[in-house]
Structures are given as C-alpha cells and as structure tokens.
Amino acid sequence: MIQIAKTIKKERLRRGMTQEALAEYLNTTKTTISKWENASLYPDITMLPKLAKVFNISVDDLLNYSTTMTDEEIKKISISLSKMINHTSYPEYLATVREYYITHCNEFKFLNSLLGILLNNILYCENKLQLKETASLTHEIIKTTEDNSDSIHLKKHAQGYKTLLYMFEGDYSSVIENTPDFDLKIGENATLAIAYLQKDNISKAKNVIQTDMYQSLMIFMHDFALMLSRDLHTVSIESLESKLYHLNQAFNVDYLYPHLSINCYYQFALYYVEKSDSRAIDYLKNYCKCFDYLVSDFVYQKDDFFNEIDEWLDTLPLGERLPANYENTLSVMYSRVSENEHFNTLENFKYIKKDLLRIYNKKDESN
Structure with missing residues (x-):
C-alpha cells in the first residue's frame, strides 16, 4: 500500500548516495533514513519537497502518485477506515490514517474525508497522548488543505472541521472567535x-x-x-x-x-x-x-x-x-x-x- 519507502531507497541508490549522505543533506540522521526505507517511519509532510529536490523528481513521483483518486476509491478507503476502529488498536488506526495522508497529500477531497473520519472517531482516544496525536494530525491536514487547495468549498469544509476540533480540544474561545454568531443565509x-x-x-x-x-x-x-x-x-x-x-x-x-x-x-x-x-x-x-x-x-x-x-x-x-x-x-x-x-x-x-x-x-x- 505504501510505496514511498521503496521509492526513497530506489532513488537514493540511483543517485549513488549513502544513507549518511542523504541524512546530512536533509539535516537528519542515518537511523531516520533507515526507518524511512524499511517503512517503520514515514517522512514528515514538510520533508517531501526536500526529498523530491535531492532526487530531482516531483513530489507526486516520490509518492508514486499519478492519477486522481476516483470517488469510488475515496469511498472504499473511507468506509474501511471508519470500520477499522472496531477491529484494531487506536494507534494502528491512527498510523494508517497518517500513512494515507502522507501518500495522498495532494488529494484534497480525500483529505476532507480523512478529516471527517478523524473527528468522528476522536471520542475513542484512550488517553491524552492519543488525543494530542490525533489533534496534531488533524490540524496538519487542515493546514495542508487551507494552504494548497484551489477549492473554496473544500477549504470551507476544512475550516468547519477546525471549529469542531477546537470543541474536542476544549478551546471554546477559538470556536467563538472563528465562528460568526449569525451567518446570513441568502438562498x-x-x-x-x-x-x-x-x-x-x-x-x-x-x-x-x-x-x-x-x-x-x-x-x-x-x-x-x-x-x-x-x-x-x-x-x-x-x-x-x-x-x-x-x-x-x-x-x-x-x-x-x-x-x-x-x-x-x-x-x-x-x-x-x-x-x-x-x-x-x-x-x-x-x-x-x-x-x-x-x-x-x-x-x-x-x-x-x-x-x-x-x-x-x-x-x-x-x-x-x-x-x-x-x-x-x-x-x-x-x-x-x-x-x-x-x-x-x-x-x-x-x-x-x-x-x-x-x-x-x-x-x-x-x-
């Protein structure tokens, strides 16, 4: 499912780079590069453009991302993730959502679906750490959508999810500050x-x-x-x-x-x-x-x-x-x-x- 690990290793070898050399260029460690390549850890979303630059490929190529996801594909993955919470641990579920985010960070319609799933399931966090990790991932997806999507509607949906996330975080002041008391509906x-x-x-x-x-x-x-x-x-x-x-x-x-x-x-x-x-x-x-x-x-x-x-x-x-x-x-x-x-x-x-x-x-x- 996740191809980025294979792509990083393949492109590093194609460029004749050692793990140490790549780590030095990216200002990280050899251990981190090794974890990326064996899929035990995935690069932060902000690292993807740097990786693409050093390999002289696009971010889409880095993610093995070639075609826009169909509505049917989005629906299939979304239903699977929605049901996953009942059949696996919360950390495993959250890691899977994160993987989908990393590999489809340009699919803003799909990202909106991930936001809905994260917030629908946030009540099943078992401790404060899981809640913090879920909120952090959700904020990251929201920011990615707000900063990069060309769709006004998807940005509006993301902002709505942000308001809902503030509620789960108990940040009622942000809810009030970012939501008008009265929204004129003009039909x-x-x-x-x-x-x-x-x-x-x-x-x-x-x-x-x-x-x-x-x-x-x-x-x-x-x-x-x-x-x-x-x-x-x-x-x-x-x-x-x-x-x-x-x-x-x-x-x-x-x-x-x-x-x-x-x-x-x-x-x-x-x-x-x-x-x-x-x-x-x-x-x-x-x-x-x-x-x-x-x-x-x-x-x-x-x-x-x-x-x-x-x-x-x-x-x-x-x-x-x-x-x-x-x-x-x-x-x-x-x-x-x-x-x-x-x-x-x-x-x-x-x-x-x-x-x-x-x-x-x-x-x-x-x-």
Whole structure:
C-alpha cells in the first residue's frame, strides 16, 4: 500500500548516495533514513519537497502518485477506515490514517474525508497522548488543505472541521472567535435551482432544491434535539412534543433522521419518568422504533418527498452511509436506555429492555 519507502531507497541508490549522505543533506540522521526505507517511519509532510529536490523528481513521483483518486476509491478507503476502529488498536488506526495522508497529500477531497473520519472517531482516544496525536494530525491536514487547495468549498469544509476540533480540544474561545454568531443565509441553492430551470435542466433543479431542503431539515432536527437536551427552549416540553409530532406528520423525520429523533425521544422519556409512566413508555417505544431504523439501515434515508438526492449522496466520502461509527453508536444508544436507572421504576420497562436487546442483536445481520 505504501510505496514511498521503496521509492526513497530506489532513488537514493540511483543517485549513488549513502544513507549518511542523504541524512546530512536533509539535516537528519542515518537511523531516520533507515526507518524511512524499511517503512517503520514515514517522512514528515514538510520533508517531501526536500526529498523530491535531492532526487530531482516531483513530489507526486516520490509518492508514486499519478492519477486522481476516483470517488469510488475515496469511498472504499473511507468506509474501511471508519470500520477499522472496531477491529484494531487506536494507534494502528491512527498510523494508517497518517500513512494515507502522507501518500495522498495532494488529494484534497480525500483529505476532507480523512478529516471527517478523524473527528468522528476522536471520542475513542484512550488517553491524552492519543488525543494530542490525533489533534496534531488533524490540524496538519487542515493546514495542508487551507494552504494548497484551489477549492473554496473544500477549504470551507476544512475550516468547519477546525471549529469542531477546537470543541474536542476544549478551546471554546477559538470556536467563538472563528465562528460568526449569525451567518446570513441568502438562498444560493434556490438561486442555483432557478438557474438550472432557465437552462431547462429540470433534473438538476430537483437535485439541488431537494438536497438543500434535506440538509436544512437535518440541521433543524440537530438544533431541535440540542435545544431540548440542553434546556435552551423558551416554550414548554409539551409544546415541543406537539411540534415534533406535527413535524413527523409533515416530513417523516423519524424515518429520515432516526439518529436525531432518537435523542428527542430520550429526553421526552426522561421528562415523563416521574410524571407519567405511560407517556415515558410511549416515548421509549418511539426510541426503539428509531433504534430499529438505525440498526437495519445506517444510512441517509430517502422517501417519496426526498427522492432526488442520490447525486448529492454520491459526492459524500462514505456515500449514503452515516458518517459515524456503526458499532459504537449503536452500543451507546442501547446502553444509555437499558442501563439507565431512571427508567427502572417504570412499569413495563422490562419489555422495553427486551425489545432494545432484540433490535441490538440484529446488528450483526445488518452490517
């Protein structure tokens, strides 16, 4: 998979250089050169231009990099890395991500995918050192993208990941300083859809407008769940219940975004624990329904209203698959209810636990 070790050795020998001579030129050690050549260590990204210069080749040639990665290749690698965290150690997973970064440092679309994977899995760091190493690699990839990519959109995505990384690092001041309180939305996608209509491209107009609405509704659901869980609402819980009910009637959000709706039902169930057993159980049943959707299909769902979003899904690093760790996400969602002592006093809670376990055990059949 990694060709740079072979290339360094081959080019060094072609130039008639010893490891000592190369080390002296690069202001490093013979041991470091040896490790590069046996693939036990990889050069820092800043060292690549120097290596390419001494060998009189391009960085692309040094990395054995000849063609742009296809979307399918990016998707395949991204899914593999996303699943890797469950089947290997965190250091091995992180080393693999670093290797892909080193060998594809000019593939900015792929780098954006790596950023998403790193931040989705950062919660699985086992200690502060792993968190520091992950943050360092993530910052490096972000800087590479910001400094070298020609794509405004990829740079914007990288900056979004930087904000998220600040959150994981606990650097809330940087989040506030680098994120405007209010971002004026001027409806670029609606304008784009109209432009496509003027060109008689109805199919593209549908793609654009549906994708914009789908993502806007998803962000709304995320904000709604956050408002509910962090007590940021100014109306009663009963009013929020009604709003979610009617939102479901209108847009089928439980099916489309079960990973978001499930958080709302969890909060509603907690609210009713000491007020009404039957209401709490009803919301836990809704929780189970959303959980079942996720176990069966861990993907961005479509329905008859949102049936023209495939083109957008094809642009995502993981395709239609949700950008989160399947096994760990389900484990957390299962245990936060089944092991929650607040629910133990509810009549018939044992049936909820039984149903949750039944659904949870389906995961091996689904993925």
